[in-house]
Amino acid sequence: MQVFEGERVPLQKVKHVSVLRFVTEVNRQILLRKRPVGVPAVGDFEAASAAVSVPEAGEVLLKNLYLSIDPAIRGWMSDAKSYLPPIGIGEPIRSGTLSQVVESKAEGWPVGQVVQALAAWESYSVVSSQMLHGKVEPIKGIPLSTMLSVLGGTGLTAYFGLLEVGQPNAGETVLVSAAAGGVGSIVGQIAKIKGCRAVALTGSDKKCGWLTEKLGYDAAINYKTTDVRLALKEACPEGIDVFFDSVGGEILNTALTRLNYRGRVVVCGAISQINEAELPPGPSNYLQLLAKSARMEGFTTLDFASRYDEARAELARWIREGQIHYRDDIVEGLDEAPSHLLRLFSGEHRGKLLVKLTDAEGWE
């Protein structure tokens, strides 16, 4: 990746995009200023302006349209070892994005194409084509932003995590933590489509109401105001077959005690632990896995990259048929990204958090 110099813009390749605006713009970025201690603070980020880079062979230059605000970002801000390296200090915050190709040196990714990408919190990103997770075409009646929520990484996480890792069977009980979040709100609805009993864990009565009344969860537990052990006994009278967990900590530990024979714990995340400086204790009830011949399994959507199109087609059908309802929580402007991320941890949001940067060119 080279730093862009004005005279090197390959103008002849920029077809569908407003060249005039592009060449006069700088790349606005949000950088990692320092690694957060505990819950991230606005001071962990800093805004910056840089020259726009040009792509080399196998790369594309993207204009970022929407940023996907996910718990994974908090993980990448730490220097813990994970499936991707940590974000470096002074680097733009890594993020799922919805972007438009404005210059391409990667075959099959033409200028003007709207894509799902793993890029960053910045106006423009240069990425290798491996970071492009799919082409996005307009779907009648479905807003573009949905491509980052139900039809993006969020929906894919719910889809593959529940169906492939959790393997729910009709008639089984599926428990979902962080159920009002972007992923959790979809998981419960897929569980219902598959004929399961769906039970939600969430942090407010308002969210409980939304989950049972609008999204079709069979029961919802406010873990902040109830004894979760007793509430689970009541809400899951036949035990838990699949626990789709994005929370970890005491919620996971308690749910393990209600797991059925051959139960499955889908480890999607641990938002209760993600801000801890010291690694908190693991689930002391993990030996329930032995007692119940059960399993606990992690995953990322990358494990299923070859099947994204199939999953998106099915999710789009469920939206059109009214079997999946959703709400996206969208703010506008790159500078809003840090404070929107912090809302993930305050538990105030419902549905998927997105930051809109700009509209796609040439789209309605």
Place this chain on the structure above:
Amino acid sequence: MQVFEGERVPLQKVKHVSVLRFVTEVNRQILLRKRPVGVPAVGDFEAASAAVSVPEAGEVLLKNLYLSIDPAIRGWMSDAKSYLPPIGIGEPIRSGTLSQVVESKAEGWPVGQVVQALAAWESYSVVSSQMLHGKVEPIKGIPLSTMLSVLGGTGLTAYFGLLEVGQPNAGETVLVSAAAGGVGSIVGQIAKIKGCRAVALTGSDKKCGWLTEKLGYDAAINYKTTDVRLALKEACPEGIDVFFDSVGGEILNTALTRLNYRGRVVVCGAISQINEAELPPGPSNYLQLLAKSARMEGFTTLDFASRYDEARAELARWIREGQIHYRDDIVEGLDEAPSHLLRLFSGEHRGKLLVKLTDAEGWE
């Protein structure tokens, strides 16, 4: 199950067995006197004599020949919820056994048949036919006691745990804790048969030597004298694909950090925790399952009950072909059972612990 009264012995059914000895004998038992606190002590048990019971419909009367001394017994002595109810105070200690049918009211289980059973520490047991886990026929060149070790629950645990839960592929690295124990000593050899690199964790240099020199482990780590994290780095240079864990605690937690993408942790037990009064913390590194798209899965051999014969046939073939070596650690006399169980926790033993009560009648 009724208490035996002398005159009710159905003599006509007792064919292959010395009736005279049977009717004059009482049932010698080892009972659970009180639930252990921490490591079990001899005082937690008490010897007793009772009348021999007679079986009702669907039951058999067994003469117990060998007792299988397993960590699971310690679990059953606690009142924690598990896949089987706890042993009641005053009840004989539940145990895997090799036994001979001396009276049968269960179709297909004739008098004289030697069987693997889930019975108890006593001379005679009355059990339902569901507690009979297979018929035992003489195999040339293989001692009867092997039917409780490599060809019994121990071998079946190694076989199904490694092959079905662990699913090792040729060229992968299989790490085994408690590797010198009954199960672990077999797991490593099956891993080698399947073309894997087998790495042992055990508690003495002597056992390390036995594992690498006699059993074919590629490397063995004495966890008591080395930094396990560094030793694993050296012994598993390409990471861990399958961790067959019977130990839990810090060993499990450390191994999780070396797990490969799509790694599998086979949860066979947690001997390091089994004597703890309070549930110790779980593995704080469990989120490695998320980072590595890995899984942690428990099992018992009962999950594979329909396939015992297939597994025993393959294990017997491996013994005959010299691909599996083993040693059984056998003491004689029912009264030795409690102290033999305690040796499980002192880490002094190599191979499978057995207590011999008597010979089978009509066998060589």
